[in-house]
Amino acid sequence: MRPADPAAPAFVQLAAHPLRWRLLKELAVSDYRVRELVERTGQPQNLISYHLRLLRAGGLVTARxxxxxxRDSYYHLDLQQCAHEFARAGSALHPALGFAPAPPPSSPRAARRPAVLFACTGNSARSPIAEALLRHRTKGQVEVTSAGSHPRPGMHPDAVQVLRDQHGIDISEQRPRHLRTLNDRRFDYMITLCDKVREVCLDFTGHPRLVHWSIPDPAAAAGPDGHPAFVRTVVEIDTRIRYLLPLLTPASQEVQP
Structure with missing residues (x-):
């Protein structure tokens, strides 16, 4: 008698459920609260909460x-963990199967560079970090800027230092700017990195695609030395940007470490 086939990898079992797959797809685009996922899926809140708990237990989704x-929490899909789980699932089926990036589209690239706006409250840490990292990684292929709802007088010194130390990027001469100074600019993506600024009613020309990354303010970290919080923030933002690149530049199909 042949031995029973082993169970499918945990990732396959989790992702195979239609509603969990829908939740993964929604969270792959933006961080959302439960009530927003209820609205986007048309499913009752108790069912959404149940499947989110399973996805959290499986290490695919986090809450903050x-x-x-x-009283609210934002749910975030850990794309890096998903990539690892995809690779493990492929290897479980056959050693030669790995996580292969999709081929670049055959249609010609649009003449206009995609434009991205990053926003947070003070425009002194999170959003300028994201602006600098996206500009650095795309090397001019993307038009990128940042602004804040209540801009501070200057860049946070820890943000300046961590970017310089980790990536060789200098933002010391950059100055925070107000979101209203960009009202007439056209953006393809507007990415909010602050839960407070997400609640601000923003009306930008062209109705950009709205994406939210729920990232705590590193400047609000407890203790006299907030520097480690800035290190963590830069790492998290850089990870998210690496998974944003294939959406912005067709040539960047493979996520680089």
């Missing part, structure tokens, strides 16, 4: 308290 309203 909103810095705007601590």
């Amino acid at each position: 308290r909103s810095s705007c309203d601590a």
Whole structure:
């Protein structure tokens, strides 16, 4: 008698459920709260919460308290973990199967560079970090800027130091700017990195695609030395940007470490 076939990898079992797959697809685009996922899927809140718990237990989804309203939580898809799980699932089927990036589209690239706006409250840490990292990684292929709803007088010194130390990027001469100074600019993506600024009503020309990354303010880290919080923030933003690149530049299909 042949031995029973082993169970499918945990990732396959989790992702195979239609509603969980829909949740993964929604969270691959943006961080969302439960009530927003209820609206986007048309499913009851208790069912959404149940499947989110399973995805969290499987290590694919994380939750973080909103810095705007601590009664709320934002759910985030860990794309890096998903990539690892895809690779493991492929290897379980056959050693030669790995995570292969999709081929670049055959249609010609649009003449206009995609434009991305990063926004947070003070425009002194999170959004300028994201702006600098995206500009650095795309080498001019993307038009990128950042702004804040309540800009601070200057860049946070820890943000300047960590970017310089880790990536050789200097933003010391950059100055925070207000979101309203960009009202007439056209953007393809507007990415908010702050739960508070996401609640601000923003009306930009061209109706950009709205994406939210729920990232805590490293400047609000407890303790006299907030530098480690800035290191973590730069790492998280850089990871998210690497998974954003294939959406912005067709040539960047493979996520680089």
